[in-house]
Amino acid sequence: MELTATTTIRRSASEVYAFWRDLENLPTFMAHLEQVRSTGDRTSHWSAAAPFGKNVEWDAEIIDETPGEKLGWRSTANADVPNAGTVRFVPAPDGESTEVHVVLVYDIPGGAVGKAVAKYFGEEPHQQLDDDLRRLKQVLETGEVVRSDGAPWGKRALKEFPQRPAQPLSDAELEKGADA
Amino acid sequence: MRANTWAGRNKVEVRDVPDPKILNKRDAIVRITSTAICGSDLHLVDGYIPTMQDGDILGHEFMGEVIEVGSGVSADTLRVGDRVVVPFPIACGACAACAAELYSCCENTNPNAGIAEKMFGHPTAGIFGYSHLTGGFAGGQAQYARVPFADVGPLKIESELSDEQVLFLSDILPTGYMGAEMCDIQPSDVVAVWGAGPVGQFAMDSARVLGAAKVIAIDKEPYRLRMAEQAGHTPVNFDEVDVRSTLLELTGGRGPDKCIDAVGMEATHGSAHIAAYDRVKQAVRSETERPHALRQAIMSCRSGGVVSVIGVYGGLMDKFPAGAWMNRSLTLRTGQCHVQRYMKPLLQRIERGEIDPTRIITHTLPLDEAEHGFDIFKNKQDNCEKIVLKP
Structure with a gap:
């Protein structure tokens, strides 16, 4: 499965690149990622929330890198769901913004794992990546992921539909947090 | 706190709800001194705007006193005690739309942008109290409201003008x-x-x-x-x-x-x-x-x-x-109004006496009588033109 998405961010290509190149930033805006930990200059360890409350983990390496322009990575060894991604940072015509073009490729296996992954992505797999990039834009342009009363937990918004009503959270809801 | 909520088609209900809290660093909490019922609220109550939910707090025309600010709001933009009118579109001030003063098309303030994009081709800004399509933000027909990007939108009122003279800078x-x-x-x-x-x-x-x-x-x-x-x-x-x-x-x-x-x-x-x-x-x-x-x-x-x-x-x-x-x-x-673009110049016109916004107010009601207010406003009873609610 190949997913593509793009957005334009009112920051320079070098700033957007630098934020993405620090892979540990990715979980701040990518809904499915729990954590990315740098294990070397070009290697990293990723964990993602999977269906049934399980986490999936894999190692990845950067295989293609042009600072300020392009970044490519792929999973290594025997990842449950082999995957790869590239992101290109292209100056927008306005002279101050950057177009971010993302391609993610998942090699979805057969059997139970494949079915679970397919179910996880749902009928509109690209929607999640679109929303991921919207949050990346929010973080880089405004400082953080925007929350509302209906969607108070930032990157979980998609999973929250139908949402809680647009009224303030109770103390109990706030205490339970995103895992409520 | 008390707040006027959507309770299904053709029904509003003033209920007890939790007080708002800071959720983002650039939020402020405002104690509302005056708020209003807008004609566009009737589209919600009449059931013509999708994605409303039982319990959604209505209202996008409000003003009051800042009682709390988040850590990301600098003191030279907004402080506790400031008297402010809050514009109905929530705008980040940083995206390309805001840079072009197209605040109601802000690219960052609608957490439900995906739904708005499906309906409109591209998403639009978050709006207070105006369905989940515009973000699911609690509205201002309430005693208190959380105001995101409080360092961008709210207009400080530093003169002695009455609430009634400046409240409608929020929208109409x-x-x-x-x-x-x-x-x-x-x-x-x-x-x-x-x-x-x-x-x-x-x-x-x-x-x-x-x-x-x-x-x-x-x-x-x-x-x-x-x-x-x-x-x-x-x-x-x-x-x-x-x-x-x-x-x-x-x-x-x-x-x-x-x-x-x-x-x-x-x-x-x-x-x-x-x-x-x-x-x-x-x-x-x-x-x-x-x-x-x-x-x-x-x-x-x-x-x-x-x-x-x-x-x-x-x-x-x-x-x-x-x-x-x-x-x-x-x-x-x-266009939905780019309110932030017009607030200061229109405040000056009010101060100079060129426009008298109070001339349209026909009713002032306590917040708890919001249901009655919606009724007479919708049915054009009692010569109702504009209702100001006092929380």
């Missing part, structure tokens, strides 16, 4: 003004405004302030037309006369140079069968709009004129008069 005064501004008014212009509700009244006043030769008010409620007439505008009652021939008579056969639709999606029509056609299509959800005002504005406008739309539309309409629009070189301009 800038909305009416933008409707007139989009008309590019020239001194010889006759401007016709469909709808003599609060936004229509302010569009008329703004057209006059911007130099129009004559301003015409079109409505069917005698008390609303009287209000417009008292402000110096020329009333036309579409229940009593044929609008097209009356407009031709008033303009020497040319038609109004500029036409403003301050009605939107729930227009009524003097002709029963045309009204029924759109009413039925809207009821079975095969059309979301009843666009009589817009159709009539397009057919009435002089060739080469401007039709400016500030009434709210939500989806799809039937029988758009594309031929009249195209062949007669009409310009169609529209």
Whole structure:
């Protein structure tokens, strides 16, 4: 499965690149990622929330890198769901913004794992990546992921539909947090 | 706190709800001193804007005192104790739309942008108390409200003007003004405004302030037309006369140079069968709009004129008069108001006495009587034009 998405961010290509190149930033805006930990200059360890409350983990390496322009990575060894991604940072015509073009490729296996992954992505797999990039834009342009009363937990918004009503959270809801 | 909430179609209910808290660093919490019921709230209550949920706090016209600010709000922009009017579109101030002063099209403030994008092609800004399509933000018909991007939107009021003089800077005064501004008014212009509700009244006043030769008010409620007439505008009652021939008579056969639709999606029509056609299509959800005002504005406008739309539309309409629009070189301009663009200049006009926003207020009610307020406003009882609620 190949997913593509793009957005334009009112920051320079070098700033957007630098934020993405620090892979540990990715979980701040990518809904499915729990954590990315740098294990070397070009290697990293990723964990993602999977269906049934399980986490999936894999190692990845950067295989293609042009600072300020392009970044490519792929999973290594025997990842449950082999995957790869590239992101290109292209100056927008306005002279101050950057177009971010993302391609993610998942090699979805057969059997139970494949079915679970397919179910996880749902009928509109690209929607999640679109929303991921919207949050990346929010973080880089405004400082953080925007929350509302209906969607108070930032990157979980998609999973929250139908949402809680647009009224303030109770103390109990706030205490339970995103895992409520 | 107490708050007025949506409780299903045709039902609002003042309930006890939790007090708002800071959720983002650039939030502020405002203790609301005055808030209002907007004509566009009726579209929500009447059930024509999708994605409303039971318990959603209504209201997008409010002002009050800042009682808490998040860690990301610098003291030189906003402090506890400041008296502020809050604009209804939530804008980040940092994206390309905000840089172009298109605040109601802010690219960052709608957490439910994905839904808005499906309906509108591209997402629009978050709006207080205006469905989950516009973000799911609690509204301002309440004792307190959380205001995101408090360092961008709220206008500080540092003079002694009353709440009633400045409250409508939150929406309807800038909305009416933008409707007139989009008309590019020239001194010889006759401007016709469909709808003599609060936004229509302010569009008329703004057209006059911007130099129009004559301003015409079109409505069917005698008390609303009287209000417009008292402000110096020329009333036309579409229940009593044929609008097209009356407009031709008033303009020497040319038609109004500029036409403003301050009605939107729930227009009524003097002709029963045309009204029924759109009413039925809207009821079975095969059309979301009843666009009589817009159709009539397009057919009435002089060739080469401007039709400016500030009434709210939500989806799809039937029988758009594309031929009249195209062949007669009409310009169609529209938008949810970019309130932040107009607040300061309009505050100055209020201070100079050029516009008196208080002239439209007919009722002031306690927040707990919001349900009664919606009832008389919707049903045009007791000569209701504009209701201010006091929490």
